[in-house]
Amino acid sequence: MQSKELRVEATRGELVESVHHVSVAVVDAKGRLIAASGNPAVPAWWRSAAKPFQALPLLADGAAERFGLDEEELALACGSHSSEAAHLAVVRRFMGKAGVTEAQLSCGTHTPLSPAVARAVTCGSATPTPAWSNCSGKHTGMLALARHHGWPLEGYHAAGHPVQKRIITEIARWSGVAAADLELAVDGCTAVCFGLPVQAMALAYARLGASEEPAARRVVAAMMAHPLMVAGTGRLCTDLMTAWPGGIVTKIGAEGVYGAAIPELELGVALKVEDGDMASAGRALLEVLRQLLSRVAPGRTAVLGAAALAPYGPQQIRNTRNMVTGELRAAGELRFFDG
Numbered sequence: 001m002q003s004k005e006l007r008v009e010a011t012r013g014e015l016v017e018s019v020h021h022v023s024v025a026v027v028d029a030k031g032r033l034i035a036a037s038g039n040p041a042v043p044a045w046w047r048s049a050a051k052p053f054q055a056l057p058l059l060a061d062g063a064a065e066r067f068g069l070d071e072e073e074l075a076l077a078c079g080s081h082s083s084e085a086a087h088l089a090v091v092r093r094f095m096g097k098a099g100v101t102e103a104q105l106s107c108g109t110h111t112p113l114s115p116a117v118a119r120a121v122t123c124g125s126a127t128p129t130p131a132w133s134n135c136s137g138k139h140t141g142m143l144a145l146a147r148h149h150g151w152p153l154e155g156y157h158a159a160g161h162p163v164q165k166r167i168i169t170e171i172a173r174w175s176g177v178a179a180a181d182l183e184l185a186v187d188g189c190t191a192v193c194f195g196l197p198v199q200a201m202a203l204a205y206a207r208l209g210a211s212e213e214p215a216a217r218r219v220v221a222a223m224m225a226h227p228l229m230v231a232g233t234g235r236l237c238t239d240l241m242t243a244w245p246g247g248i249v250t251k252i253g254a255e256g257v258y259g260a261a262i263p264e265l266e267l268g269v270a271l272k273v274e275d276g277d278m279a280s281a282g283r284a285l286l287e288v289l290r291q292l293l294s295r296v297a298p299g300r301t302a303v304l305g306a307a308a309l310a311p312y313g314p315q316q317i318r319n320t321r322n323m324v325t326g327e328l329r330a331a332g333e334l335r336f337f338d339g
Contacts, residue, residue, distance in 0.1 A: 004333050006037035006287065008273070008280035010317065011326035020256075020273050020280040024288055024334065027202040029210035029266040031176065035292060035334040040199040044272040046171075047187060047253030050194055051138050052078045052219050053204060056170050058141050059215035063148035067097045074222035075229035076137035080252060082114035082232025083132040090229060091136045098144035105130035106157040107139045107189040114232055135189035137229075142167075142191065157191040159184055164192045171196075174204040188254060198270045201259055206268030209249060209261030220263065223249050236282040236312050243306035248289075256281040260289070265297060279328060282312045287330035295336060 008020040023038030033040065055077040058064045064074060073094040081087035095102065109128040112118045120126040130136060142156050142163050151162040158164065171194050172179040183195025208216050223230050227241035230251065237250050250260040256273025258281050269288055273280045286304060293301045314329040 006284065006330070006332040006334060008277070008283050008328065009331050010328050012317070013326065017326065020275055020277045020284075022256075022271055022273050022280070022284045023198050024269070024271040024284070025197075025199040025202040026288070026292055026334070027199060027206050027268050027270075029206040029268075031203055033199060033337055034267065035288075035295075035336045036199075037288075037332065037334050038274070040202075041197045042272065043183065043195050043197050044201075044257060045183075045185065045187075045253075045255065046194045046196060046201055046259075047255060047257050048080045048135070048138075049201065049251045049253030049257045049259040049270070050171065051080070052208060052223065052249070052251060053171055053174050054138060054167050054191075055141050055219060056174075056215050057145055057166050059218050060170075060213075061145065061148060061166070063144050064218075066148055067099075067144055069094065069097060069144075071218075071222040072226050072229050073097070073137075074219065075226035077141035078219060078223055078251065079137055079230035079237075080113065080134040081137060081229065082134070082235065083112035083117045083128065084114055084232055086228060087137075087232065088131055091131050091140060094137065094140045094144075095131075098140060099147060100140060100143040100153070102129060102131050104143055104153055105133070105136055105139045106191070107133040107135045109133060110188075113235070116233075133189060135187075135191070139189065139191065157189075159192050167192070168194075171204075174207050175200040176203055198272050201257075201270035202268040204268065205249075205259045205261040205270060206266060209263035209268065210266040220249055220261070223251075234311075236285070236309075239306075239308040239312070240286075243308055244300075244303040247300070247303065250285070252281065254278075258282070258285045260285065267292070267296075279315070283315075283328065283330045286312055288334065291334045 009016045010018045025040035026035040156163045177196045187193035227238040231237035255276035260269040317326040
């Protein structure tokens with residue numbers, strides 16, 4: 001008997017060939033579990049979905065004001081950019097304002113997330129540098145925070161540095177997980193990453209969207225106003241926030257993680273694809289939003305029908321001769337909790 005839990009299936013012919021299981025939590029700003037699937041208490045690495053919270057000290061501690069950071073730069077600090085020309089221009093402007101150099105970025109380099117930019121690199125017409133890293137905005141923000149406080153710039157990314165201690169305090173405050181209970185490890189960009197339950201991730205996003213704190217409101221506003229800086233052309237974070245302007249903040253994380261805040265509903269969403277499949281994560285998020293909005297805000301479901309979101313729905317699977325052999329699709333249902 002097929003499970004009713006939310007999942008993403010890959011079919012071939014009439015059979016389901018593989019299943020990507022998903023754990024989901026939908027939480028309100030008071031901490032109540034509104035809906036779930038799989039195991040909402042499962043611990044997972046937050047990866048880049050933590051970036052909005054890693055950026056909050058920039059604002060709360062006065063660094064953003066001191067260095068005159070604008071909304072694009074703040075959105076980039078919260079984002080995982082695609083190394084497009086617009087992203088590189090903003091991160092270099094950000095570094096200039098903060099008085100840091102590219103040589104001080106500890107994020108390293110990687111293949112750009114934009115397929116078009118990646119092709120340019122493969123063809124030899126461009127050479128990535130640390131500014132091209134999808135995390136260069138986050139790292140510039142960390143360096144700016146260190147400069148603002150007079151902390152050492154060396155080792156800003158590592159556990160035990162004052163920058164990371166300050167960020168851990170913020171992560172604990174928003175997620176409701178005590179700092180001592182957070183799992184810590186090294187992220188793909190060398191900075192500290194955080195392990196915590198999916199439900200705690202959702203709570204953090206619910207609180208972020210509902211907060212009246214100036215730092216939180218500015219982070220939310222910056223991401224909503226500049227969705228391109230949060231991801232890039234042809235990526236779900238950007239396309240979803242563009243399709244629903246002012247209605248949602250969303251951020252992807254590696255290994256099948258997503259977080260989202262719906263401020264008007266004071267709800268947060270977090271999910272983790274069990275096997276880390278990134279192609280499944282966006283499809284799972286859209287299905288979660290479809291079922292959630294159908295239940296609690298039917299008037300908002302139309303935003304999910306935007307043409308720009310079609311590529312993140314069911315996807316045809318084709319063989320080497322371009323014949324359709326199946327599809328990748330979301331299936332199953334959320335469990336809703338009343339009262």
